[in-house]
Amino acid sequence: MVINNVVINTVHRLVTDLRRDPAGLAQRAGIKLRLARLRLTNRLSRRSVTGSGTVVVNLTSFGHRINLVHYALETIAAGRIRPRRLILWLDDDAALAHPPATLRRLQRRGLEIRSCPDFGPHKKQFPYASSAPTLPLVAADDDVLYPRTWLAELLEAAARHPLEITGQRAHTITFDGDRVAPYSRWVAARGTAASFRTLCTGVSGIYYPLELLAALRAEGEAFLRVAPRADDLWVYSVAVRHGIRARQVGDRQAEYPAIPGSQRGTLYRQNVTEGGNDAQFAACVGERERERMLRDDRHDLGALPGVPLGQVASSNGA
Template sequence: MQHRGLEIRYCPPGFGVHTKYWPYLLESALDVPLVLSDDDIVYPATWLEGLMRVHLQHPEHVVAYRAHVIGMSDDSFLPYATWRSCDDDEPSFAHFATSVSGQILPIPLQQALLDQGDVFRSLTPSADDVWLHRTAVISGYRTRQVAAGQQHWWFIPGSQVSGLNALNVGSGANDVQIAAAHTTLSRERIAADLFGG
């Protein structure tokens, strides 16, 4: 693959799940959209094309194949495990993208992430999607799906024996990190889109 243009870079240890984007932000010109994906998924041949098509139509949004609708009660978040699947392709601060099916970040959002620094190491150490969404909301970027319904591709066989899903969803670590990361501003923006305020 390297002969066809694949570039492989060394990443220093210590960033955990944030390794998929943070070293890139530190070392790159941030002049192209950034596509994120997980390493335990088999993606279809048209996967990248679909992300880019919608990004080019809506460069002011985070674009993802799979999102949840955030659940809230007043200004508090409901447990992550209770959030429903997103069933539309409209933009919203209340849409929470997951990198498992892939998402694309606009260039200015990458700079916003860089400007936030690496405080994610203490606030969301095992939840990169939480940090990405929180920073997008604070920076004014809504999330939209490529299509009206969630899309989830195939797991690599044997890759789900252990992993972040068990920790973040099954053990409730997402809820702790969501509560820690969000600010008054991000909560207000999510609630306004969610409740029509």
């Protein structure tokens, strides 16, 4: 009788969900099926997670998400093109000493798990940029299920414009007169043109050329003071200062499903709904960077003269 009641209640919930949101139910079912396949792959596959792609893919993770990051890693490893190296950066001593079984299996297939200081979300870029890299970087998020074409699309777009930042998802920064508008009023990027007003967001993946990595290395760790929770804003400000524009891969933002249970909203809430992005952006971007954004001249190349961004922000009271 108890089993029958459980079955009846389960069927009732499914029917109710189907009536309320049939598309959402189908999407959730598809994600669950995909997760099951990824778990099976993680247990059984011996296929290398690396390949011939001429980039290094970096991720970072923390807390309970370390137990879920294998899903994102497996989707990258299943891509049509696989990266030359796949690195997971951690500052968790316990996880570094005793990684979950899911990550140990990925290590046997070529995943690198590397230690770094607690740079927050900047772990995706700064440790690698500081290592005198010889390959460009693609930064990915630990809570996303990427499609098979994800890296191939990024690399195909980057091959056409190898000196620019290329992202699957970007915002266009808007202005009130000659002042930058609040973050909440920036708009989704439309089109693929390069611009000093295009800011790529890491959730869907970003390609960083070697020139940008060198600029990040030169700017150092000032991000810890001015933008500790906003790596995308810091990288953008460094790019503008050094004359590196950004573009979106497609005409519209690419959106990929989140891994259930990853609680993606924590950083979003701090940065967006609580105004953290506006404060950190103001701390990152100096007057000369803002003027370059406003002009948005494709012939405006090269690094701006002067002190590093972090020192500019500090002198502005950040």
